[in-house]
Amino acid sequence: MxxxxxxxxxxxxxxxxxxxxxxxxxxxxxxxxxxxxxxxxxxxxxxxxxxxxxxxxxxxxxxxxxxxxxxxxxxxxxxxxxxxxxxxxxxxxxxxxxxxxxxxxxxxxxxxxxxxxxxxxxxxxxxxxxxxxxxxxxxxxxxxxxAGFVTEHVGDDIEILKNINFKDSVFGKKIKINYKAVDSCNTCKGSGMKSGKKKSTCPTCHGSGHSTHSLGGFHMQSTCGTCGGTGVTINKADECNTCHGHGVEEIPKSTEIELPPGIKDGTRLRVPQMGDSPMITKDPYNVLVKGDLIIRVNVSNDPTFKRQGNKITYNHDILMTTAALGGEIIVPTIDGEQVKIKVRPGTQNGVKLSIPNKGVPINRNLNNRDDMEVFLNVKTVKPETPIQKALLEALADTINDNTAKRSEDHQFVKDPNSTEELHPSKLKKIGDVLSKFFNFEKKD
Ligand SMILES: [Zn+2]
Ligand SMILES: [Zn+2]
Structure with a gap:
């Protein structure tokens, strides 16, 4: 393991x-x-x-x-x-x-x-x-x-996946990490032996730490497998009962990490020397260096906001009437506020509106944030009632939309000689149509 x-x-x-x-x-x-x-x-x-x-x-x-x-x-x-x-x-x-x-x-x-x-x-x-x-x-x-004659043994890195929500990725968060790491055995303090015992020369390599193989007239030397290159081993009877001579055991660890603001999905944070100890006993000839703890951050998707670079994007639906006439909408921000923004008359689908300083912090600085971008999604209405239909048809007439379909009982026929948009006769005809639907009494 x-x-x-x-x-x-x-x-x-x-x-x-x-x-x-x-x-x-x-x-x-x-x-x-x-x-x-x-x-x-x-x-x-x-x-x-x-x-x-x-x-x-x-x-x-x-x-x-x-x-x-x-x-x-x-x-x-x-x-x-x-x-x-x-x-x-x-x-x-x-x-x-x-x-x-x-x-x-x-x-x-x-x-x-x-x-x-x-x-x-x-x-x-x-x-x-x-x-x-x-x-x-x-x-x-x-x-x-x-110095210089010791062997440095480096332990394994430990990688831990940590899920955080979108808001925490924007503002940063202190998280607690619980994990298990190989560390010096508590019983023997890493020596691997019962107290008072000493190591003896490795029987395989006779203390050299190497094994030698002959290959095509060359001596190839590699690290001794029995002692791992240390040249010494522990007698079975002298082994620490807890770690069985390894000098290490798996120990539960807990640590708190400050995730910086603006952290991206997939980021790997390296905490130096919080990983595994090398699986080797403590010895004056061995320098034991722990591996690193690596925290891989997984940012979960937010139902409302998305990230693009350092911008936070948000899609907002508006009705075609708001798009046409202009108006004011209210949008949420990642900060939890409701911000009013103006929609200009004649706004097209997909138009982008920016809200400054409501995006992701740049260079981990909460005081320097990118923009939030609001994309307007213009929703077209489907007329559900005769009056809605009549109004839209009348509108189509007034804006010279020749491709729009008209009802069979559509009473308003475009005057081909007219070039004026709001010709009084047209307005009168719209009034007639509306009056009919609203059952207004005609006043002559
Ligand atoms: Zn031990
Ligand atoms: Zn050996």
Whole structure:
């Protein structure tokens, strides 16, 4: 159920390869460099190496030539810590010898692995050796000297979907988020062990943190699956009962987030380091960095308002009579007000009216808002009564609408000789029509 992302710092190379047959050629005595006798066992070699590294590491020792000396120490260690290379050196006086030294060239600064690692040119990983020295050499896994030799483990991001309504998206809102995150186990405080217990060297990688595979004459190294690259494991009997040695558990979390005004649907808000802890035990060599909490905002549709960029749009129906004669309408705003706006005589369908400062805040600023746009939707009436029909027909006559259908008993016939819109005779005829429908008595 847990996923862990290992993101390593620049000193760490999770995968490296170097050629099988090209061994290190050295022109100095590695025993002398490390100050150990020819009979020294691996433990003594590591101890000596560790002591020298502490004194001569370029981060610590700023003297001239320190770096070169440091490389020499490392090369010596690489020969003597490798069973085959050590045997070769003991037999031939040099390790390797035929062909050019693929690692020695890098003294001048040319790094065959291309990274920015100042030690990366040596064909092996300084950090591994440093770790080994710590894990097995001195026995103590305490104070490491100098930064940069720890592995950074980054936990997963957690993404949470949060639904908010349209109004809250405009004005912003403080929301509460409840979720579960991987975090340090409360019982063991992240160590993964019962109190007073210690980790032991990983049986798979023997503390190197790597496993090596041969592939087409190349050694491919990858992070050890047993210990996850840490080089140490916890004995079954020493495991914390709560987290079973993982050092982490899923813990319910609750947090309040201020959603900014004007937030858009689909926005992802990233809250740094509120996500999962990496699934790894706490250790002086591991920096544990939590993933982020990501809140994906889903703005639900509003029945009244819509958003277009930073404008809030609203459709308002008006009758064709209001459109024709003009008038005043009342529209709601997202602020909850009712705003009166004027409709001009002769307004066409789809005309847009703007209400300033009632749109979405621009750049999260509630004092700087875009406009609200009101789109007028002109509704045409269908005459339902004889009087409505007569009036519309009369209107069609007066505005010279020749395509409008007339009733069979339509009494008003357009005078083809007339050019005047409101000819008295026409008005009289309209009056006649109206009188008929209203049953007015004719006055002569
Ligand atoms: Zn625990
Ligand atoms: Zn391991």
């Amino acid at each position: 847990f996923k862990t992302i290992l993101r390593h710092n620049r000193y760490f190379k999770p995968l490296r390869c170097f050629h099988n047959s090209a061994l290190l050629r050295i022109d100095f005595d590695p025993y002398k460099v490390l100050g150990v006798p020819k009979t020294a066992d691996q433990k003594a070699i590591k101890k000596a190496y560790y002591d020298l590294v502490k004194k001569n590491h370029p981060d610590v020792n700023k003297e001239e030539g320190a770096e070169k000396k440091f490389h020499k120490i490392q090369e010596s260690y690489e020969v003597l810590s490798d069973k085959d290379k050590r045997a070769e050196y003991d037999t031939f006086g040099t390790a390797g010898g035929q062909g050019s030294n693929p690692y020695g060239q890098s003294y001048g600064g040319q790094n065959p692995f291309g990274g920015q690692n100042p030690f990366g040119g040596m064909g092996f990983d300084f950090e591994d050796l440093f770790k080994q020295a710590f894990n097995q050499g001195s026995g103590g896994r305490g104070g490491r000297s100098g």
